[in-house]
Amino acid sequence: MVKLIRTLADHGDDVSCCAFSPSLLATCSLDKTIRLYSLSDFAELPHSPLKFHTYAVHCCCFSPSGHVLASCSTDGTTVLWGAHSGQSLAVMEQPGGSPVRVCCFSPDSAYLASGAADGSVVLWNAQSYKLYRCGSVKDGSLVACTFSPDGSLLVTGSSGGDLTVWDDRMRCLHSEKAHDLGITCCDFAPQPLSGGEQGFQFYRLASCGQDCEIKLWFVSFTRALGFELKYKSTLRGHCAPILACAFSHDGQMLVSGSVDKSVIIYDIATQSVLHTLTQHTRYVTTCAFAPNTLLLATGSMDKTVNIWQFDLETPYQGGMNDQLKQLVEDWSEEDVSTWLRAQGLEDLVAIFQMNNIDGKELLHLTKESLAGDLKIESLGLRSKVMRSIEELRAKMDSLSSGIPDEFICPITRELMKDPVIASDGYSYEREAMENWIHKKKRTSPMTNLVLPSLVLTPNRTLKMAINRWLETHQK
Incomplete structure (x- = not known):
């Protein structure tokens, strides 16, 4: 059901992070570089590798549209790049110059969060490149951060083991000891679990740590009733510290990478192990699902990035x-x-x-x-x-x-001919989505949340997968 389709071995040191946009894969490394690959054939782009950082690059992430790439480093800077040009757009220096360990964009691309070794977390205006708000945690380095899908909350994780929740003005709402030996990563599932009364948000959050555990949480927040972080369950399977975790684009799978050199894919509904991948020869440091396509990337201290594909004949x-x-x-x-x-x-x-x-x-x-x-x-x-x-x-x-369900347009319920990616992260038939927007519907057909942008991006990878499927099923 999951097969290794490509191994990228271009980095000269440990791979620290990998991230997908709708059309690109970005990887970064302790070798101080960021590399970019096309998802159509995994060829490295002409302007790759990106070079600016003077020390190890710890994290990279795309803006939701995929047009901007952020990277952060031990050198104390967070850099914004034009993803398709390789041009450096801005260099933002962490207050105090502390090594920056992690960064992530808000769902509407308005802000970029960066977390540093001194416990500081900064919210940058991603358009003006100016510092908007900042805060700090009391115990340990900031090593993880993730925005809720609606952008109203930012969750950070520290090497001291605390999950800290911030509102959109960087006010601390809650802090809780989640992993005794330190947190290494955290991620929100992309879709809300339920709607409910007006102003109600309800999300699933995963965190992992040095205690070899993945914990699942429910996060709710209302202006009237306040905030709640509720522990739900623990996923086990690794026998060593877990360094990374990430939800699939539909929130129904979770992948994790560990010091035990393995990658585990979990079914969130049943909380069972679907697959265990053991091709890496050293610690697995990063993992990421592609948006809207059945691809998974995993990176390791063995200096490689493995690309995995889920069997299109029997899609999950x-x-x-x-x-x-x-x-x-x-x-x-x-x-x-x-x-x-x-x-x-x-x-x-x-x-x-x-x-x-x-x-x-x-x-x-x-x-x-x-x-x-x-x-x-x-x-x-x-x-x-x-x-x-x-x-x-x-x-x-x-x-x-x-x-396959991912080939069906959520609006028409028919096989897509010209799939496009909307700003909610889902793929639709172009004509159907254009008609949806034309009727003055600025909300997502899938989540009912307001679309941060009306831009529709061609999903060439999905279109190729559909064409391949048609070639084998319409003979």
Whole structure:
């Protein structure tokens, strides 16, 4: 199901980070360089490697559009680059000149966060390149950071083991000891788990550390009720410190890399191990999923980056895929409960069990029956359940037709001919998305969140995958 399709061995020292844009892969290293590759054939771009940093480069990341690349280094700077030109756009010096360990863009590309060895975290204005806000943690170096999908929260992790949550004005909302021996990485799942009442955000967060564990958290934040970070579960599988973790673009898989030289891919819904990859010969320091395509990159202290592809003939379609293949109509009440938990609807499990909702009953639910028969009072919860059921029906339709789900436009539910990537990170048929926007809908068809940009980027990698699939299935 997962195969190694390419090994990149251009760096002269440990690979420290890798990151995808819709069309490029960036890697950085202790050799002081950043390298850029095209996703179409993994050829290195003419302007690669990028050179400016005078010491090791620890982290690199793309802006959501993929047009700007950021890198940060022991030299105390964070540099912005034109991803497609290699031109240096700005050099931002960390206050105090401390080594910068990590950086990440906000979902709307307005800000860039950088964290340093002295515990400082800076929010930079990504347009003016000026310092916007800053803060600091009391214990340890800042080694991890990630924005919530709506940009309202920034979570940082420290070598002291604390997860710290900041609001969009860099006010500390919460700090909690998450990993006793120190945090190494953290990442938000791309989509909210549920909508709910107005102003409500509910997200899944993963953190990993020197204690050899991955912890999953639920994060909620409302202006009225405040913030909550709630521990949910622990994923185990590695036998040594875990150095990196990352969610897939749909939030249904999590990958991790470890000092034990292995890469593990987990099914988030069932919290089981899907794959263990052992091709690296030294510590695995970084891992990243590509947006909207079935590619995974892993980097190591063996100086290589491995590119993995998920089998397009049997694509991963989420944690309940095995049950989908058995058809939802055959689900037991317990299967429905498992599905609800995977959708972030744990609070409804008791109601569904009380009403003996099995797979057949689930598919016949309507907004009216949710309100009248199941007595679910919250309009937001009813809408969330119906959206999840519609997605389930759509997956069943695509499964029965034999077309991989990622080749189907979420709007038309038909095979895409000209796929484009919107600013929500999802791919759509160009004409369908243009019509959606033309009707003055600035919200994402998938998440209902406001689109930060109306720019549509051709997804050439997905188009090639669709063409390859058509060539083998329409003979």
